[in-house]
Each structure stands twice: as C-alpha cells, then as structure tokens.
Amino acid sequence: MTFNTALDSISTYEAGKPIELVVREFGIKENEIIKLASNENPLGASPKVLQSIVKNVSNIYLYPDDSMFALKESLSQYFKVHTNEIIIGAGSDQIIEFCIHAKANKNSKILMAKTTFAMYEIYSKAIGARVIKTQGEIHNLTEFLECYNTHNPSIIFLCVPNNPLGDCLDKSEIYEFLKQINEDTLVIIDGAYQEYAKAKDSAKSIDPQELINSFPNTIYLGTFSKAYGLGGMRIGYGIAKESIIKALSKLRPPFNVTTLSLLAALEALKDQEHIQKSLQNNLEQMPYFESFAKEQGLDYIPSYTNFITYFLKEIDSTQIANFLLQRGVIIRNLSSYGLNAIRITIGTKEQNKKFFTLFHHFLNQK
Structure with missing residues (x-):
C-alpha cells in the first residue's frame, strides 16, 4: 500500500517512555518508578480536580458541551479576553495542527528554531510545507529575522520558553521582532511553559491580551498539561483575534475535548493555590540541578x-538514559534531536535525590 509521499520525510515523534513500559520490561514495581521524562507536574493535579472527576464520572455517556462555554468563560475572565478570542483543543498540539492547516499549504514555508518542539516540523511536513530552521540551537531573533526576510514564511513558531532546551526570550525582544513582521504572517507564541517562566522572571512573561491587541497576527497557545497537572486529560487553548479563531474553528472536529477534560481544566484554573505550590517546588528544586551540573562539569x-x-561530553546520552531506566528513573534522551543530551523534569525533593544518587553511581562505575 502506498501513502502520502510527504510522510517519507517525517520521523515519528518520540514521547517520553511510560511507567507501564518500565514495569513490563524490567519488572520494577510501579510505585518504585520515577518519571522525569515528560515534564508533568510532580505534585499531580489539584485535589479539587480529582473530586470533580469522581463527582461527574457517571455522565461520561453524554457528549460534552461542544460550545465549551464554562471553560471559555473562565479563561476569558482569567486572561481578560473575549470568549470569541479563545479556542480549546485536545492539547495545544491540536491547535498547532489547526494553525498549519488554516494558514499553510504545500507551497508555504514555515520558520522555527533549529531545536524546538518536534510537532511543529511534523505537522508542517505532513502538508508538504517547507520547513526553515535557524542555525543556532536556542532562539536567536536576529537569525529569525534574517530567515524571515530571506524566505517570507507563512508561519513563524516561537516557543517561549523553548522545549526541549529551556531557553526563553524576553517579552521586549519578542515585541521588537513582531514589529518587523508582515501582518499576513501568522506568528505562533507557544506558551506551554509560561507559568514557570513568569514565576522565575517577569521579563519573560507574555500577557495574551496585550499580545493579540498589539499584534493581531499572533496566537498565544497555552496548556493544562504542565503546571496544571492535567497531561493525561489532553487539553489546551489558543488565544487570538476573532478572525483567526473563526478560521481555526472551521477545522475543529465536533466534541474534540472530553467532558471530564473540560471539567478538570475548569477546576484546575480555579485552584491557583495548587499552581503556586507547584511553581514554588520548581523554583526550590531547580538550583540543585544547576549545582549538580556544575559539580560534574556538565553544560546546561x-x-x-x-x-x-x-x-554531555564524555558520557553517551543513550547509556545514561538506559542505566537510569533499568533502575526505575525515566528521563528523556535527546539523541532523536541529534543532541548528545538528556532532559530531566524537575521532580519532588525525594525524586530528585534518587536521580542524583543514581547519576553519581553511573559516573563512579565508569
């Protein structure tokens, strides 16, 4: 059987290994496995979210409210935007796909950083669009502008902060860049990790309302998968001017987000105390990873x-990732990005201690 030839240039996206796989392959008990691979909130979802799911689980035989009124209204109040400036997706990934199908085609060019979220490239290549990448690993807006002026892309992706490297542009840099972009170019600001960036440095904070009012050719993407602890519910959102949302909505399938996902996101957004606790854990634990890197001579x-x-320099990323995996600690090997590097989710204090102990053990046996 033959398939779309565009698929020939696409590599399958490699997600972080699930806990179930480690249980099956290595016989480790589930409660002894630590997953630090997919950037989930180590504190989990808000208890209020769990209560809401239990309370409403008997209604899953009914289709969800396809208008998504309650969640849109809550997001509208939280971000001070109109409900007609919001679209909800099965993860922000789905909205990325909507954007590409709505704006680009096989004759289009799409600009992104050399190392960034892999789905930008996968969705772009799936429609036959030409992917343009900057030369440097991290987001460099001078390089972006040069590429933009040379290639005139239909879409520009800015991942702020950037996954999988963690770098983050300042808001002022982004705004100066956007002033030089044609109004017919769609600029996608992927804010999946914005909650963490805001907590660490206000200069990195992107206000969706200010963004879309200042630059009507932009869309801001957010997700409930990271700080809100709803990775398993698959729900994200996009905020843009009504004209953009109308175009994207034509591509949205009916009932694309489940009843329980909508309820979970609604409750998660309300419980900002849980979010602050999660952000505080991240701020407190990150310095330990930075200190460890310096002690071991690792670049980050x-x-x-x-x-x-x-x-990594003298260590092979696949070796250390497999060593940890066999001992119940799942991290992300970035060899699929062409990097000899590993990405580690910041866990709880106890989880992080186990990671450091095993990493030391690996180094000592070499």
Missing part, C-alpha cells in the same frame, strides 16, 4: 521551564 542552558537539559 539556564531553564525557565520545569525541566533542565544537560549537554
């Missing part, structure tokens, strides 16, 4: 997310 980019990436 200062991170504005809930993960840190170590660039």
Whole structure:
C-alpha cells in the first residue's frame, strides 16, 4: 500500500517512555518508578480536580458541551479576553495542527528554531510545507529575522520558553521582532511553559491580551498539561483575534475535548493555590540541578521551564538514559534531536535525590 509521499520525510515523534513500559520490561514495581521524562507536574493535579472527576464520572455517556462555554468563560475572565478570542483543543498540539492547516499549504514555508518542539516540523511536513530552521540551537531573533526576510514564511513558531532546551526570550525582544513582521504572517507564541517562566522572571512573561491587541497576527497557545497537572486529560487553548479563531474553528472536529477534560481544566484554573505550590517546588528544586551540573562539569542552558537539559561530553546520552531506566528513573534522551543530551523534569525533593544518587553511581562505575 502506498501513502502520502510527504510522510517519507517525517520521523515519528518520540514521547517520553511510560511507567507501564518500565514495569513490563524490567519488572520494577510501579510505585518504585520515577518519571522525569515528560515534564508533568510532580505534585499531580489539584485535589479539587480529582473530586470533580469522581463527582461527574457517571455522565461520561453524554457528549460534552461542544460550545465549551464554562471553560471559555473562565479563561476569558482569567486572561481578560473575549470568549470569541479563545479556542480549546485536545492539547495545544491540536491547535498547532489547526494553525498549519488554516494558514499553510504545500507551497508555504514555515520558520522555527533549529531545536524546538518536534510537532511543529511534523505537522508542517505532513502538508508538504517547507520547513526553515535557524542555525543556532536556542532562539536567536536576529537569525529569525534574517530567515524571515530571506524566505517570507507563512508561519513563524516561537516557543517561549523553548522545549526541549529551556531557553526563553524576553517579552521586549519578542515585541521588537513582531514589529518587523508582515501582518499576513501568522506568528505562533507557544506558551506551554509560561507559568514557570513568569514565576522565575517577569521579563519573560507574555500577557495574551496585550499580545493579540498589539499584534493581531499572533496566537498565544497555552496548556493544562504542565503546571496544571492535567497531561493525561489532553487539553489546551489558543488565544487570538476573532478572525483567526473563526478560521481555526472551521477545522475543529465536533466534541474534540472530553467532558471530564473540560471539567478538570475548569477546576484546575480555579485552584491557583495548587499552581503556586507547584511553581514554588520548581523554583526550590531547580538550583540543585544547576549545582549538580556544575559539580560534574556538565553544560546546561539556564531553564525557565520545569525541566533542565544537560549537554554531555564524555558520557553517551543513550547509556545514561538506559542505566537510569533499568533502575526505575525515566528521563528523556535527546539523541532523536541529534543532541548528545538528556532532559530531566524537575521532580519532588525525594525524586530528585534518587536521580542524583543514581547519576553519581553511573559516573563512579565508569
């Protein structure tokens, strides 16, 4: 059987290994496994979210409210935007796909950083668009502007902060860049980790209302998968001017977000106390990872997310990732990005201690 030839240039996205796989392959008990691979909130979801799910689970035979009124209203109040400036997706990934299908085609060019979220490239190549990448690993807006002026792309992706490296542009840099971009170019600001960036440095904070009012050709993407602890519920959102949302909504399938996901996101957004507790854990634990890197002579980019990436020299990323995996600690090997590097989610104090202990053990046996 033949398939779309565009698939020939696409590599399958490699997600972080699930806990179930480690149980099956290595016989480790589930409660002894630590997952530090997919940037989930180590504190989990808000208890109020769990209560809401239990209370409403008997209604899962009914289709969800396809208008998503309650969640849109709550996001509208939280970000001070109109409900008609919001779209909800099955993860912000789905909204990325909507954006590409709505704006680009096989004759289009799409600009992104050399190392960034892999789905930008996968969705772009799936429609046959040409992917343009900057030369440097981290976001450099001088390089972006040069590429923009040379190639005139239909879409620009800015991951703020950037996954999988953790670098983060200042808001002022982004705004100066946007002033030089044609109004017919769609600029996607992926804010999946914005909660962490804001907590660490206000200069990195992007206000969606200010962004779209200042630059009507932008869309801000957010997710409930990271700081809000709802990775398993698959729910994200996009905020843009009504004209953009109308275009994207034509591509949204009916009932694309489940009843329980909508309820979970609604309750998670309300419980900002839980979010602050999660952000505080991240701020307190990140310095230990930075100190460990310095002690071991590992390079890293200062991170504005809930993960840190170590660039390895004498250590092979696959070896250390497999060593940890066999001992019940799951991290992300970045060899699929062409990097000899590993990405580690910032866990709880106890989880992080186990990671450091095992990493020391690996180094000592070499």
